[in-house]
Amino acid sequence: MTHSWFTNPNFRMNRRDTLRIGMAGLGGLSLSMALRHSATAASTSPTPVAKNVIVLFLVGGPSSIDMWDMKPQAPQTIRGEFRPIDTAVPGVQISEHMPRLAKVLDRAVLVRSVTHTIAEHTEGQAYVMTGNRPSPARTFPSLGSLGSKLIESQRGVPSYMTMGTVPSPRAGDLGSAYDPFELISTGNRQGESEGDTIGLPAGFTAADLERRRKLLQQIDRKLDGRPAADLPAQLNRFEQQAFEILRSDKINQALHLEAEPPAVRERYGQSTLGGQALAARRLIEAGARFVTIGFGDWDTHTNNFTRLQATLLPQLDFALAGLLHDLDERGLLSETIVYCTGEFGRTPIVNGNAGRDHWARSMSVLLAGGNCRRGAVYGVTDGEGTEATTGVCSPDDLSATIFTQLGFTPSHTVTNQTGRPVPLFRHGRTIEGILI
Numbered sequence: 064m065t066h067s068w069f070t071n072p073n074f075r076m077n078r079r080d081t082l083r084i085g086m087a088g089l090g091g092l093s094l095s096m097a098l099r100h101s102a103t104a105a106s107t108s109p110t111p112v113a114k115n116v117i118v119l120f121l122v123g124g125p126s127s128i129d130m131w132d133m134k135p136q137a138p139q140t141i142r143g144e145f146r147p148i149d150t151a152v153p154g155v156q157i158s159e160h161m162p163r164l165a166k167v168l169d170r171a172v173l174v175r176s177v178t179h180t181i182a183e184h185t186e187g188q189a190y191v192m193t194g195n196r197p198s199p200a201r202t203f204p205s206l207g208s209l210g211s212k213l214i215e216s217q218r219g220v221p222s223y224m225t226m227g228t229v230p231s232p233r234a235g236d237l238g239s240a241y242d243p244f245e246l247i248s249t250g251n252r253q254g255e256s257e258g259d260t261i262g263l264p265a266g267f268t269a270a271d272l273e274r275r276r277k278l279l280q281q282i283d284r285k286l287d288g289r290p291a292a293d294l295p296a297q298l299n300r301f302e303q304q305a306f307e308i309l310r311s312d313k314i315n316q317a318l319h320l321e322a323e324p325p326a327v328r329e330r331y332g333q334s335t336l337g338g339q340a341l342a343a344r345r346l347i348e349a350g351a352r353f354v355t356i357g358f359g360d361w362d363t364h365t366n367n368f369t370r371l372q373a374t375l376l377p378q379l380d381f382a383l384a385g386l387l388h389d390l391d392e393r394g395l396l397s398e399t400i401v402y403c404t405g406e407f408g409r410t411p412i413v414n415g416n417a418g419r420d421h422w423a424r425s426m427s428v429l430l431a432g433g434n435c436r437r438g439a440v441y442g443v444t445d446g447e448g449t450e451a452t453t454g455v456c457s458p459d460d461l462s463a464t465i466f467t468q469l470g471f472t473p474s475h476t477v478t479n480q481t482g483r484p485v486p487l488f489r490h491g492r493t494i495e496g497i498l499i
Contacts, residue, residue, distance in 0.1 A: 111470030113400050113433030115347045116210060118355040119340070119383060120192070121405035122230060123184070123362030124426075126419050128411055128448045129371055130158050131427035132175045137447050141411045144368040152438040160376040163384035169438035170387050170396065171431035172497055176442020176451035179407070179458055182421035184362070187406035188230035194462025194488045201236055201485075206462055208234035208241040209487060210353035212477055214469065217350025219311030224346055226339045229357035230406070236479040243355070246318070246342075317345040330388060332381025340382040344389055347399055358382075361405055365416040387431055396432045400465055404428040404458075411448045425451050428461060433468040434498045441497050456494050463491030464498065 128134060133147040133156060147156035151169035179196075181187040186197045193203035204212075207223040211234075216222035221244035225232050234241035308314075320328065320341055331337035336358050343354040358379070363370050383403055390396040408426030409419035425444045431437075442454030463473035466487055473491040476484040 111468065113398050113468045114214065114352065115395075115399040116206070116353045116465060116469070117340075117343050117347065117386070117399060117401050118206065118353075119379075119386075119401070119403045120188075120229060120355060120357050120359075121361045121379070121403070122188070122228060122357050122359035123405065124187070124407045124409055124421060125359070125361040125375075125405045126363060126367060126371065126409040127175070127425065127427040128409065128419075129367065130161065130376070131173055131429070132425075132444055132448055133158060134411070134446060134448050137411075140413055141447050143413055145372075152440070155440055158376065160372050161380040161384075163380045164387075167384050167387045167391075170391050171401070171429050172436045172439040172441055173427060173429055174441045174454075174456065174461070174494075174497065175425075175427045175444055176454040177404075177426045177428055177456055177458065177461065178451045179423050182407055182423040184406060184421075185230075187423060191404055191406050191458045192229075192231040193235070194459050194466075194491055196459070196490070204235040204237040204241060205232050205243075205355075206465070207232065207243055207353040207355050208237055209466070209477065210469070211241045211243075212237055213471060213475075214352045216352065219308055219313045220346070220350035221308065221314075222351065223353045223355075224351050225355045225357070226342065227336075227357035229355050232355060236481070237477065238480045313349045314346070317349040317351075318342055320345070327389065330381075331385035332378060334378040334382065336378045337382045337385065340386045341389075344386060344393075344395070347395065348393075359405070363409065364414070364418040364420055367409070367413070367418040369417070383429070390432065398433070400430065400432040400435065400468060402428065402430055402461070402465060404461070408448075425449060430461070430464075430497060433465075435468075436497060436499050439497075441494070454494075454496060457490070459488050459491035460494050463488045464494045467493040468498070 128141070129143050129145050133145065134142050135147055136142075146159045148159045148162065148165055149156055150165040151167065155168065155173070157165055157168065157173075179187075179190060181190055181196075189197050189203070192205050194206060195201075195203040197203070207225070211221075211223035214222060223241070223243045224246060225243040226246050229243070232243050232245075233239070316322075320338060323341065323345075328341065331341045336356070339356045339358075343356060346354050359375065361375060383401075387396070387401060390399055390401070405426070407421055407423040410422045412419075414420055425448055442451055442456065444451050459473075466473070466475075471487060473488040473493065474486050476486050478484050
């Protein structure tokens with residue numbers, strides 16, 4: 064069976080990244096700056112145990128009590144309509160509508176005791192996506208932007224990439240040099256035109272690109288107002304890396320999902336999310352270091368159970384289970400952290416519209432890869448899912464735990480645009496119980 068999204072993913076690059084050669088060759092300016100800045104990050108942190116991260120962000124706030132932390136003994140107004148099923152981890156159950164994830168849960172750690180106090184979408188998303196509670200004093204960078212600054216990119220592939228609608232994805236006070244390289248799907252039907260691609264347009268040769276590069280050098284000199292000898296010594300190196308991304312076909316090859324065997328494509332499901340999850344794995348293999356996927360509308364104030372059962376959970380079940388299985392089978396899970404989260408959970412009590420409202424005091428997330436324990440559950444909530452009672456942790460702590468595995472402690476500092484050294488996660492601590 065051929066899936067139209069796989070056959071023709073129709074990705075295009077966001078214009079903000081200005082890497083298209085049609086932008087008069089000036090895209091190399093911002094990209095070369097990003098590459099130059101990334102080389103300045105030095106670390107005295109421990110040796111990393113992982114080098115890649117895939118974040119699957121469930122936008123809108125998924126209902127943990129109907130997915131990961133069910134309460135079958137609670138009253139009907141709390142436990143809802145779904146039944147729990149057994150998983151590959153003895154004694155651990157999850158929703159009946161995630162049977163594929165149930166079979167691969169032995170490759171992940173389920174964290175049931177995440178808590179915070181921001182039950183509002185925009186700030187809650189910023190909190191989880193940055194690992195720092197929002198503050199008027201700073202605009203914190205996203206986890207992917209931190210990864211872009213700290214982890215050296217591979218030749219010809221951007222370090223940090225996003226797919227779907229990702230909240231709070233940008234670099235904040237680190238500067239736009241560390242913003243994501245955004246991939247946007249422009250169609251899902253077989254036979255559609257492929258739309259924009261990444262690299263050199265048809266008919267545009269390497270010689271044409273070299274002429275644009277020389278023009279860019281001349282513009283650099285004029286903008287700088289100094290002779291060429293006074294330009295930063297590494298400028299050519301980073302401009303060359305920027306042009307390598309344009310020359311390289313690695314990204315386009317990674318997005319050619321039809322190259323995968325049919326059985327692999329089937330494993331991820333037929334949805335756009337399934338294609339994005341498979342593309343994320345292929346981008347990591349191509350050299351990307353941090354890929355974030357935004358998926359949802361999990362803001363189920365009304366018809367929570369119908370929406371979860373009919374659309375949201377089946378797509379997540381296929382895509383996330385396929386990703387965990389695939390990474391593990393290829394030997395990539397040990398070096399690739401997978402983080403599935405939303406901005407908060409939803410109320411234990413079902414409202415009058417068969418929905419659940421915002422609830423930040425208890426939520427569940429899934430972590431896998433690196434040194435994360437396999438087949439483990441961390442933390443406990445009370446009998447109604449209202450509060451975390453054991454292993455209480457926060458978005459700061461989860462972010463710190465991820466970056467510890469990348470080789471950076473929570474107190475590791477990065478230099479922002481003003482030249483000020485700031486810690487990665489002001490209040491984060493590594494959750495040792497999650498790690499082996």
